[in-house]
Amino acid sequence: MSNSTYKVPIGPQHPALKEPENFLLTVDGEEIIDVKIRLGYVHRGGEKAFENRTYVQGLYLIERVCGICAMAHQLCYVNNLEPMMDVEAPPRAQYIRTIVAELERVHSHLLWLGVAAHEIGFDTLFMYCWRDREVSLDLMEMITGNRVLHAANTIGGVRRDLTADMISKTRKGIALLKKRTEYYKKLVLAEKTILKRALGVGILSTKDAAELCAVGPTARASNVKKDVRKDDPYSAYDEIPFNLITYDLCDVASRVLVRVDELIESANIIEYSLDHLPTGPIGVRAPRSIPPGENVSIVEAPRGEDIHYCKSNGTDKPERYKVRAPTLGNWASMAKMLIGGYVADVPITLAAIDPCMSCTDRVAFIDANSGKNWIWSTEQIKKYSKKNGGR
């Protein structure tokens, strides 16, 4: 390595990162020539915690995986367990789930748009987006009782029904959000400084996106037609017509446009669901324990596909519960996007995949030299930490 290059660490503590993660950039002037990603700073032991909780308690733990895609994770959890318990949520519950999931997508995408604007120094757009995001948060509070961590679902249905009053308020809120989103789309397409920072930045070609298994809006922005809602419909998505949004610019601008268009699409889905809301019960009784078996479920979270795996052993607690958050699927493409770009573009490129680090972080022990990996018990970890000066 020549002397003209040097290393700039981004993180684990850095204003561009909302959560701790380390990116070691090798830069030549302002240009990035190599990047090393180091994960695992916020491992929380969530998966292990499921093994000590009943399935019903797990409902509320699964939301804590991610504060922003709480509904998506919970939906994935109930979709996973319901076939194993041999119960099915009634149609009305499925529609309510769809409505809340789409409201969550609206809130997540608006939040993302604000963060992206902040990363390129456009704080005015940031403030506007976060103001409008309040509308969707308020709607979710009205429907589920909580702004975040909604706890909308229960195994076999949803917890609360939609009243006529709620439906009319939701319609009003959605109409407002749609108007706002159209304004933001106009703004994003017209504002030169945004385009200058977004066009041609963080390129991820269609081939790379497909090969590196990018997920969610990141994949769709690279023109990969991939959306669980279309490919493997769950809840009420098979009955609702909506467009799969893709753009072929393969850069940050493309990712912005995909999300802005999805906002409008989500608003349409919510309006359609409200129009076609079936009548009937909102839940069925579900058994407490599950016979031995295993199941996988996939849900399209706002950030991409969220995969859950459950292994049951006949008791009321899972033997193993595995969560693959969408961000993990995008890390491989991340390095590809950064190399060749400018240091100044790192924050927006990072933000463009809408990363959620703590949802993704897991811990594995690997000896980097020999490639050997192993498992440690809690006692062994404590012993190791004491030996190295911990308490």
Place this chain on the structure above:
Amino acid sequence: MIIEILKLLIIPGIFFLFTLALFYQWLDRRFLARLQNRRGPMHTGSHGTLQPLADFIKLLAKEDIEPEAVDKPVFRGVPILLSTISITALFFIPIWGVKAFVHFEGDLIFMTFLMTLIAILAFLGGWSSTNRFSTIGGLRAAMQTLGYEVPLSLAFIGPAIVAKSLSISKIVEWQASTGIWAIILNPLGFGIAIIALLAELEKVPFDLPEAETELVAGWQTEFSGRKLALLRFAFDLELVLAAGLITSLFLGGPAGPFYNIPWVGVIWFFIKTTIVVLILSNLRGLFARFRIDQMVSGCWKYLVPLAIIQIIFLQLVLG
């Protein structure tokens, strides 16, 4: 002699400039906040007017950390030099009458020199910190100077050609006596000066040297406590300087109806600088941040040719 010293210390000296600087910081923050659908400072003083002073005092009282690796003499010198140079430069701006506190033929050149010094100090501050973010921030500050300095100087020459003098006070005097503001003949120059000064002030869309999401606080990352207080104070003074320069060179300075009566001139000056500060804040709210290469090439591709066209236009009209 005593009166001179009092003038230097109180009016139009350091105390007055201090108050003005803090007031414009408040105005800038408050106006930007309203543009962004926020409230801005609210609690200290009426509508938060005392917030900048409270911030200043708070920073003065905070712990002053000096990392071991910094180049101490330069690191300590930068905040002091930056605020003194800003104050010195402000003495060349006519505030209370058509004549500034200090003036001589050619002080416009001296002013551009001082403004370059300010940018070089930013670079030195970043370099002496030896922090990676600071170094890149400092380099960006220096790069940015390459971009905006030439168009800024060219824009300043416009009013000088009109008034046939290189003294800021003379230019203001000419505008006051003829009643023609230089902006009428220099509309392009006015715009260029505003854009270039945004870069000088390191504000959006040219806040690259301190881009928060990229470089923490850029070249200021390692400064804390008293040093940071002085730096922030210097930025406020620079805002006054920028607004004051635009007012003096393009908007006639304190000239206006009845400007000869004491206190009336300063009111005109105040109104005009307020408008300039509002223009600067408004621009801050409108854009996203440029990248350094885009900024420098944009300056040379658009601002420099436009500034030259402005001067050719002046020569044709006056010549």
